[in-house]
Amino acid sequence: MATQNQKDAIPKWIWHPERERRQSFELVRRFALERSIAGAEFRIALTGSAEVELDGMVVGRMEESAANVCAFLRVEGFPSRLEAGEHTLRLRIRCEAFMPVVPINIHLHERSAGCIAYLAGESFWLATDDSWLAGEEAAAVVCLLGEEPYGDLENGEEWFVAGGFGDIEARPLTGFSFPEASGMSVMAAEDSASLHGTGQGIIELPEPSRQELHIFYHVRKQAEWRERNEALRASSAAASLPSCMIDLGREYNVRFRFRNHSPHPATVVWNGAESLPELANYEGLITEIVRLEAGETRITLPQGLRYFRLYAMAEEGLPIELEWRPEEVGVAMKGAGSLRTDSKLLKDIYDISVHTNRICHQIGLWDGIKRDRLNWTYDFYLAAKADYALWDDLSVLKRSIEELGRGTPEGYWMNAIPAYTLWWLNNIWEYYLHTGDKEFVLSLDTEIARHCRQVERNLDPATNELLNVTPTLIEWVPMNEEEGRLGMQALLRMTGDRLRRLGGYIPELSGLPDWGYPEIEPDRFLRGEQLITRLLGILSGYVGREEGEAFLRAYEAQDPITPLSAYWLADCCSMFGLQQKAWDAVSRVWGKMLEEGATTCWESVTLEHDGDFHDALTTYTAYDSYRISLCHSWAGTPVHWIVARVLGVEPLEPGYRTISFDPRPIPGIASCVGTIPTPFGPIMAGWDNGSEDPIVLKLPEGIGRR
Known part of the structure; x- marks a missing residue:
């Protein structure tokens, strides 16, 4: 009997297994009732049109409309009472216009057609899933409720707020x-x-x-x-x-x-x-x-x-x-990360970064909650840096990694941006380094190999230069073509180094490359107009320690700067022992947000401006003013900087089996102690100058220090 517990049966988007290649077909579900039910109601959303038939009788029709994918629409002619016995519910579907798929959302190419529906009655529940037939075959699940490109639907049940993964709470x-x-x-x-x-x-x-x-x-x-x-x-x-x-x-x-x-x-x-x-x-x-x-x-x-x-x-x-x-x-995130410090500003920056990261955990690890309510590859790579320092459960991050990795087909860059594919590959390494979750990485073996091939087919075999890299979205600030190409070569080198490390730990991965990288003089990076060009030169190793330190000592944070570049700037300064310079960058950029009353971290920042702060914000090349998001998950990166560069805790071996501990006190701050989640339990680390032993380090059993 097809009575189901509501909490276990949130409807799913389904279609014929041939996806949009099958424009016309039937979805069929047979069910039995042990007794009659009252208050029956059938609601549906879909791409295309539908004729709804119950037990051989047509009870409703929906003409094709773009509005059909926006809400669960009630079929008015559906009988309100169903008698005991066998029943057959049949949906005759035809679709002429599919959800648009373009390079930027190519990872959704198998979700361009879908139908989602439910039949509710007194003590009865039936929802679309793969138990329905599509013609003579089992229907294919296209995506879950809440996922792109459909998002939230109007007129659903209150408890649908849980989303298709069932872990969202109100x-x-x-x-x-x-x-x-x-x-x-x-x-x-x-x-x-x-x-x-x-x-x-x-x-x-x-x-x-x-x-x-x-x-x-x-x-x-x-x-x-x-x-x-x-x-x-x-x-x-x-x-x-x-x-x-x-x-x-x-x-x-x-x-x-x-x-x-x-x-x-x-x-x-x-x-x-x-x-x-x-x-x-x-x-x-x-x-x-x-x-x-x-x-x-x-x-x-x-x-x-x-x-x-x-x-x-x-x-x-x-x-x-x-x-x-x-x-x-x-999603109700379970946190193990925390911070205690006598610096109000440092604690406030940590707190708004944590809040930003937490509230962006939804059906995916969203970029923002007002605009960009979806997974962007580079954005959730940066957001993940806070995830590793805060949460015990990384399920939301994992499904975001999977959506872009599994969804982007052969021959395409993720989100149509070459850099994003490289950042996704970096994310695989960083996920493994922080979790030691070999099983998850191996589950993506096919996808890792596919995206490595996309990189390899665009490498110049003579010079190892990565070609065909436009658009080069390295940073939002204006960037000429030369700087864009330089940034991509630096990112290529970083990615190759990390994939080699990944392969050393997981030799079972079948498609890891061993690509080289082009020879580039450090001066080419240091002559870059934009801050990110010089920082990527340092991070990738093209710019040596002496030249990098000289640049960092001389640089002062100024417009145009974004939270993205400010994070990498602070990271580089700390790695070179310039802790006050790092703190100056973090306190100026995120401190500016706090001065304006921020409770979350912004997508953009303008340090000097006339008029109101929100109107002054800009991404320089795409949009500006009030369209700018004041809650962007990737801007919560101060959490990572505080943990790795202030408390000084970093994993050296996957899963924190071995760590480095190098606390870097900030001048003027007397205490800073935090907890960091690991697979072995939380680490407590930092310093407290008011204690007899000012250096704090408590490691759970199973973690070694080098």
Whole structure:
């Protein structure tokens, strides 16, 4: 009997095993009921059109529309009562337009077609999975609920928040405040608020047009938000609506639970933002609509924000009585990493880096929670550096590594960026170094070999130079073609060195290359206009110690600089014993964020500017101002710098079997002691000048020190 526990049966996106090569086919599921059920409801989302048939009778049709992939749509003609006995549910599917696949999202090429659905009734649950038939074959699982390119779907069950991997939780959020209210009285409790006002009429805002399919979920949402917010701002009546502004206290991936306690319908329109200037000025603000019948409760899909402006609408003169509850949404990370220090600034930088990293653990190790709600290869490579120093469970990182590694086919660069494939290969080594998880690395043997071949086929056999490397996204700052090529050769050398180390520990890996690297004079790196060019020259070994130290001693952090380059700068300075220079870079860049009230780490930083800080941010070559994310996981790298370059703990052998311990005190800081997770248990390390023995090192059994 096909009754299932809901928590074990979140629906999956499925299709014919031939994927988009099969445009027309049937999905079939037979099930038996021991007794009749009431309250039956069938909901579906898919690419294409569907004819829904139950026991030989057509009960509903859906015409093909881009909107079909955005929500679980109810099949209105589906019978609400199902009798005991055998039943056959048949979906006749035809798809003309598939999810777009372009080089930047090539890793999703097997997800361009999909169908996800569920049948719910009294004590009954049936969801799409590989137990369905696609023609005469078992259906193929395309991806899990929440994964790209489909993302979150509207009109699903509340518990679908767990996502396809089942590990995302929604937790009550506290610590919020109401800085402003107009025409609305607010009564706040610890984890909720009651909002009361009087209706001033209804502003009709457009529903999203949803005329096209998008490469990523967040790209679609940004287009919809801009359309709605422009309509809201264009209405002269908006200023008279009962409204309030809420500060969540910190940025979160958050959903809202609204209940209408009034006997009349009400509508909520809300804007979300990461900063107050963004909330006041950005045309593309998060803008969502919640329509509530009398007594109804509705829950929004989660979005990333800190500030929230709510407008309440009802017919003129009618009472508005709303209950609002915020819930943080994310994987509940179990942390073993911690830091204790007498430096408030160092601790604050550590704390916002930890918070940034934690809240980006979602269906994947996301780049951001407002924009870029997905896995970018280089970005989660950098985010992983904090993961290793913080968490016992690296499941989210592993599935991000798998998505890009398994999904990117032969002959393609990850995310269409040559550097990203190289960073992915570096990530494999760093994952193994920190975990000793040989089984996971070997599970990627085929993928490692495939991506190494992609590099090898672009090597000049005479010079070992990596060719065909445009676009060379080494850094966001403007970079000429020569510097881009230099950066790629440095990255090639770093990657080759790490793959040789990996092969030394895991000789079973079948496709590891032993490529060389071109000979390049160090002056070519040191003449680079951009900081990252010189840093990559140092990190790769092209620039020797004497020249590298001379450059680092002379360099002062200045615009244009990004958190990305600032991290590598601090890392290099510490490795050369220039700890004060390293701290100057970290404290200036992340300290600037804290000066502006940051609770998470930014995608970009502008040290000197006129006007508001958010409007001054830029990636120089792609976008700027309020579109810039103020929560980007890769900018949480100070965690790694603190652990490896301040506390001084680094694994020398995979899985921390042997470590180096070289604490590097920062002038003016008297104590800094932290814990670092390892497969053997946490290490405690650092220094405390107020103790009889100022150097602190406690190793769990099984870890040696060299």
